Structures are given as C-alpha cells and as structure tokens.
Amino acid sequence: MxxxxxxxxxxxxxxxxxxxxxxxxxxxxxxxxxxxxxxxxxxxxxxxxxxTLEIPPLESDVFSYVMASIKQKDIDKSYHVFSVMLGLFSILAGGVVTLVYFSPLGQAILALFGSTVKNIIDVGSLIFKISSRSTVGIQGWSISLTLFFGFLLSYYGLRKVLNNTNLGGPLHE
Amino acid sequence: MSTLQEIIRACQHGSTEAFEQLVRQYQQYAFKIAYGILGSDRDAEDTVQEAFIAVYRQIKSLRNEEAFPTWLGKIVTNLCFRKVQNSGKRPTVPLDSIEDLRISNTGPEEAYLALELKQDVHNALLNLPLDYRVVVVLRDIQGYSYSEIADIAGIPLGTVKSRIHQARTLLADLLQPTRNEEEGER
Structure with missing residues (x-):
C-alpha cells in the first residue's frame, strides 16, 4: 500500500x-x-x-421558554387568521351591499333569492300536509329524523371546525 | 422511567409532560452540537430552543422513534447552518489570525497551558470552514457514526470521510507548535 x-x-x-x-x-x-x-x-x-473539548452545561430552562414561545406564536397566528377573516368578510359584505342596492343585477338576484325561499317553504308545507293525511305517517317521521340528524351533524361539524381553528387555545392537554 | 419510544409516542399524542421529559433529556445533547458549531453560549442556546420548537411542531411526522437523536441532530445542524449563513460571518473567535492560534509552549504554569490549549483547540475548530466544522463536531464531539453524519448533513458517505480527514489535517496544522517555539524549547 x-x-x-x-x-x-x-x-x-x-x-x-x-x-x-x-x-x-x-x-x-x-x-x-x-x-x-x-x-x-x-x-x-x-x-x-x-x-475532550469541554462543553459548558446548558443552564437555561429550555422547556419553559419553548412552551411560552409556542403559545405566543400560536396567539400571533390566530390574531393573523382572525384579521384576515375579518378583512375578507368586510370585503364580501361591502360587495354584497353594493351589488344589492346599487345595481339592477343585484336586485334581480335578490328577487330570485326571495322566490327560491318562498318555493322551498311552499314545498315544505305541502310535504307536511301530505304526511299529516297519511295513515302510516312514515313521511312525517322521515322528515323529523332527517332534520334531527341534520342538526346533529351540523353541530358536530361546526364544533370540529371551531376546535381546529382555535390556534391560540391551550396546549394539547 | 419511560423509554424513548414511549416518550416519543406520548409526545405524538400531544402529551406536554412527555415533551418536557424529552426536552430535559436531550437539551444538553442538542446544545453540544450547537455550541461546537457556533462557538457561542447564547447562539447555541437560541438554536436549541428553536430546535425544540421545531421538534414540538413536527414530531408527529417522525416514523421511527429510535431515530429521534439523529433527527434532532439534523434539525440542530440545519438551524446552525442557517444561523451562520444569515449572520454572514464566521463564529466569534477571540484571536485575530490563524497564526495566533498556534499553541504557545512557553508559560509558567501547566494548568494555564492546558487551559490555553483547550481555548486554542476551540478557536481552531471555529476557524474551520463550516462544512468541515460540522462533520468534526458531529463525529468527535457528538460521536455519530459516518453513516449517521451522511444522513444528518445530507452528503454522501465518501464526502463525510474526506471532509473529516481534511478537517483533522487542517486542525492539526493549526495546532502545530511553531518552529521557533520548538527550537526555543531545545
């Protein structure tokens, strides 16, 4: 070699x-x-x-600092998310108001929205009338159960969304 | 006492107590790497804190619990790289030139000489190019294997070998007693 x-x-x-x-x-x-x-x-x-190089001991409380820092960063982030949402909402609300009150197209959309709501209410009341005349009453129960589970699902879905966006909340435990 | 695997799993499930245990168990470990690379208590401390914030946020992505020390080493090393590159300067070295780093063999006290030698070794280490310094710190201060260093630094095994060798040769040159001092001793 x-x-x-x-x-x-x-x-x-x-x-x-x-x-x-x-x-x-x-x-x-x-x-x-x-x-x-x-x-x-x-x-x-x-x-x-x-x-054999001597490394000095780390004396600061790293854990406390890290947790405080994570909390602070999460709070900053949630404020940021909130301000962005608020800004978007303001723009949207402003846009809708402008559209509805200052343009013929907005008024047309408003009329369309009103007639749609009226139609839904009419259809709903017709279903109730039919179900109350039925001897079995199965339609009424079906509607009631569907509404009940619909509300239940909406409630849990909304709760999950709120929990996920609670960035500044307490840490996992 | 919980094993590392149990601690990591608990952390992945969101246990703050387990995370505290993990931090207390590995903070000095992370500090050794950061201090070796950066050469400053304060910078190393900041880096360790940033590293554990990253660990907290990313621990769910860690698949192999036993690889945690290497994973942490990777995070700390990356943060050190970023810190040195962002600051745009070399770590603080008290002495001005490489010539000053040569070991002085004259002095009244052996203890003083030993202390001076340690200082010289650290200063010489900090004068190495960053890529060389990182591999020497990971190998000689932290004791990682060559393959772990390759994984941490993201370089091929052959590059790890050559960098470690070149770094040690450079260090040996920097720490070699000057010819005049050698002659003075005779």
Missing amino acids: LCHDVRENLSVFLDDELPNDLRDSIVKHLKQCPECLAEKERLSRVTGLVR
Missing part, C-alpha cells in the same frame, strides 16, 4: 470505520513507515483534543 493511500484513510482508520482487509493493510504499512506513523499520531492527538 502506498503512503498516499494510507494517509487518505488515516481518519477513517482512527474512527474504526474501515473494512477489515483495508485496516490490516494500514496496520502493516504503519509498522514499516515512520512518516505515516507520525502523521497518524498527529491526527490521533488532534482528534483526542477535540473529543
């Missing part, structure tokens, strides 16, 4: 990360070559010095 090849591998040799055959070749070479041995000793000494 040549000196150049040995010296290239000296650090890996010192760290015991060489395959056995290469390691044996280097050991053999070092026994015969004082220059490479001196280089190995030089690198070994510097490695030992770095390994």
Whole structure:
C-alpha cells in the first residue's frame, strides 16, 4: 500500500470505520513507515483534543421558554387568521351591499333569492300536509329524523371546525 | 422511567409532560452540537430552543422513534447552518489570525497551558470552514457514526470521510507548535 493511500484513510482508520482487509493493510504499512506513523499520531492527538473539548452545561430552562414561545406564536397566528377573516368578510359584505342596492343585477338576484325561499317553504308545507293525511305517517317521521340528524351533524361539524381553528387555545392537554 | 419510544409516542399524542421529559433529556445533547458549531453560549442556546420548537411542531411526522437523536441532530445542524449563513460571518473567535492560534509552549504554569490549549483547540475548530466544522463536531464531539453524519448533513458517505480527514489535517496544522517555539524549547 502506498503512503498516499494510507494517509487518505488515516481518519477513517482512527474512527474504526474501515473494512477489515483495508485496516490490516494500514496496520502493516504503519509498522514499516515512520512518516505515516507520525502523521497518524498527529491526527490521533488532534482528534483526542477535540473529543475532550469541554462543553459548558446548558443552564437555561429550555422547556419553559419553548412552551411560552409556542403559545405566543400560536396567539400571533390566530390574531393573523382572525384579521384576515375579518378583512375578507368586510370585503364580501361591502360587495354584497353594493351589488344589492346599487345595481339592477343585484336586485334581480335578490328577487330570485326571495322566490327560491318562498318555493322551498311552499314545498315544505305541502310535504307536511301530505304526511299529516297519511295513515302510516312514515313521511312525517322521515322528515323529523332527517332534520334531527341534520342538526346533529351540523353541530358536530361546526364544533370540529371551531376546535381546529382555535390556534391560540391551550396546549394539547 | 419511560423509554424513548414511549416518550416519543406520548409526545405524538400531544402529551406536554412527555415533551418536557424529552426536552430535559436531550437539551444538553442538542446544545453540544450547537455550541461546537457556533462557538457561542447564547447562539447555541437560541438554536436549541428553536430546535425544540421545531421538534414540538413536527414530531408527529417522525416514523421511527429510535431515530429521534439523529433527527434532532439534523434539525440542530440545519438551524446552525442557517444561523451562520444569515449572520454572514464566521463564529466569534477571540484571536485575530490563524497564526495566533498556534499553541504557545512557553508559560509558567501547566494548568494555564492546558487551559490555553483547550481555548486554542476551540478557536481552531471555529476557524474551520463550516462544512468541515460540522462533520468534526458531529463525529468527535457528538460521536455519530459516518453513516449517521451522511444522513444528518445530507452528503454522501465518501464526502463525510474526506471532509473529516481534511478537517483533522487542517486542525492539526493549526495546532502545530511553531518552529521557533520548538527550537526555543531545545
């Protein structure tokens, strides 16, 4: 093995990360070559010095700082989300008001909305009339149950959405 | 006492107590890497805090609990890289030039010399290029294997080997006693 090849591998040799055959070749070479041995000793000494370097103990309360920082960042984020939502809502509300009161298109949409609501109410009252005349009464029960589960689902869905957006709230536990 | 796996799983389920345990168990570990790379107590402390904020936010994405120390090492190293690059300067070294870093073999007290040597070693380490410093810190201060270093630094294994070797050669050159001082001793 040549000196150049040995010296290239000296650090890996010192760290015991060489395959056995290469390691044996280097050991053999070092026994015969004082220059490479001196280089190995030089690198070994510097490695030992770095390994014994004193690291001061970390004295600050990292956990408290981290938790406080996370909380603060979450509060900042929730304020940011709130302000963005408020801004969007204002723009939307302003747009709707403008559309409805100042444009013929808005008035048309308003009339369309009013007639749609009226139609839904008419259809609903017709269903109730039909179900009250039915001897079995199955339609009435179906409507009642559908409304009940609809409200239940809306309630839990809304709760989940609110929980997910509660960024500034207490931490997990 | 809980194992690391149990602690990590509890953290992934949102336990603040488990997270506290994790921080207390690994804060010094993270600090060693940051201090070795940055060379300043305050910067290292800031980096450790930032690292644990990242751990808190991303721990759910950790699939292999046993890989936590390497994962933490990666986070700390990345933050150190970012810190050094953002500051646009090398870590603070009290001595002005590399020539000043050479070990002075003259002095009245052995204790003083030992202290001076430690200071010199740290200063020499901080004078290494960042890429070299990182691999030496990960290997010699933290004791990671070459493959772990490759994973943490995101470089091939061959590059880890050559960087560690070049870094040690540079350190040895920096810490070599000057010829004049050697002659003075004779």
